[in-house]
Amino acid sequence: MKQYHLHCLVLLIMNLSSTANAQSFSDVEMIVHPVNKNVSYIEGRGGNIGVIYGEDGILLIDDQYAPLTEKIIEAISNFSSEPIRFIINTHMHPDHTGGNENFGKRGALIVGHENVRSQMKVAGYDQTPPFVTFSKDVNFHINDENIHVFKVPNAHTNNDSFIKFTNANVIHTGDVFRSESYPYIDANNGGSFLGTIEVYELLISLCDENTKIIPGHGKQTTVETVKLAIEMLQEIKSRIQLMIKEGKDLDEILRSDISVDYDNRWDSGRRIGGARGMISVAFSELIKL
Ligand SMILES: [Zn+2]
Numbered sequence: 001m002k003q004y005h006l007h008c009l010v011l012l013i014m015n016l017s018s019t020a021n022a023q024s025f026s027d028v029e030m031i032v033h034p035v036n037k038n039v040s041y042i043e044g045r046g047g048n049i050g051v052i053y054g055e056d057g058i059l060l061i062d063d064q065y066a067p068l069t070e071k072i073i074e075a076i077s078n079f080s081s082e083p084i085r086f087i088i089n090t091h092m093h094p095d096h097t098g099g100n101e102n103f104g105k106r107g108a109l110i111v112g113h114e115n116v117r118s119q120m121k122v123a124g125y126d127q128t129p130p131f132v133t134f135s136k137d138v139n140f141h142i143n144d145e146n147i148h149v150f151k152v153p154n155a156h157t158n159n160d161s162f163i164k165f166t167n168a169n170v171i172h173t174g175d176v177f178r179s180e181s182y183p184y185i186d187a188n189n190g191g192s193f194l195g196t197i198e199v200y201e202l203l204i205s206l207c208d209e210n211t212k213i214i215p216g217h218g219k220q221t222t223v224e225t226v227k228l229a230i231e232m233l234q235e236i237k238s239r240i241q242l243m244i245k246e247g248k249d250l251d252e253i254l255r256s257d258i259s260v261d262y263d264n265r266w267d268s269g270r271r272i273g274g275a276r277g278m279i280s281v282a283f284s285e286l287i288k289l
Contacts, residue, residue, distance in 0.1 A: 029044070046094075049064060057142065089130050090112075090174025136151060157190050171214070179213070183196050243256070259279065
């Protein structure tokens with residue numbers, strides 16, 4: 001009897017969660033945010049999609065989840081009837097690459113760093129990898145814009161690229177930078193806490209005060225937010241280093257409140273990673289220094 005109840009409960013939970021999943025996609029609304037000139041970003045479910053449109057066709061940065069492809073196309077059709085010709089993958093994660101197969105079948109060329117392709121295989125992902133890969137950087141010259149796509153040092157993963165729109169003065173950072181959450185460092189896929197600090201410094205050097213930053217998640221922002229984030233990371237880093245010097249282990253550090261004064265700003269608890277995830281990865285790197 002007990003087993004029967006348990007079985008029913010498991011089935012109920014499974015049903016509820018699959019219904020919730022289906023619903024979570026059917027309820028997703030695509031919100032188009034104009035950024036500058038012919039560059040926008042689309043907020044839906046998953047990573048922010050960068051868009052540049054014009055008579056040479058549409059280029060997208062990332063494509064969220066597969067069930068959202070039609071919604072993305074519909075949202076774009078409200079401001080452009082040109083074909084979607086190119087998709088750049090900022091990195092491997094499914095909430096950024098889930099639409100690759102759908103868009104690829106519709107004729108888009110999927111482009112990404114060579115590590116996106118190889119690391120997807122290592123991680124056993126079933127998402128379609130980029131068809132065209134580059135080792136360092138690649139430029140797109142379309143719609144009166146120079147779009148520079150370049151690999152950054154390992155930070156969120158080992159396959160992150162930034163995309164800079166030179167004329168519009170816009171940078172899409174992928175998930176290396178999230179404007180409202182602590183960085184999520186996917187150490188299993190080559191991410192690095194110290195690398196994240198290094199890439200934030202790089203990002204700051206690429207920006208002027210007017211540069212518009214499209215983060216992987218969160219609202220569009222400016223270099224001021226990146227400066228706030230790097231101050232926070234440097235402070236967390238020195239707090240962890242101090243505790244390591246005092247002989248504390250990871251559990252003790254996690255039990256202490258070293259990020260408490262930052263949690264309100266950077267850890268809503270709604271996003272993967274959070275303070276604990278970040279501190280754990282940071283500890284594993286700082287203990288070796
Ligand atoms: Zn990601």
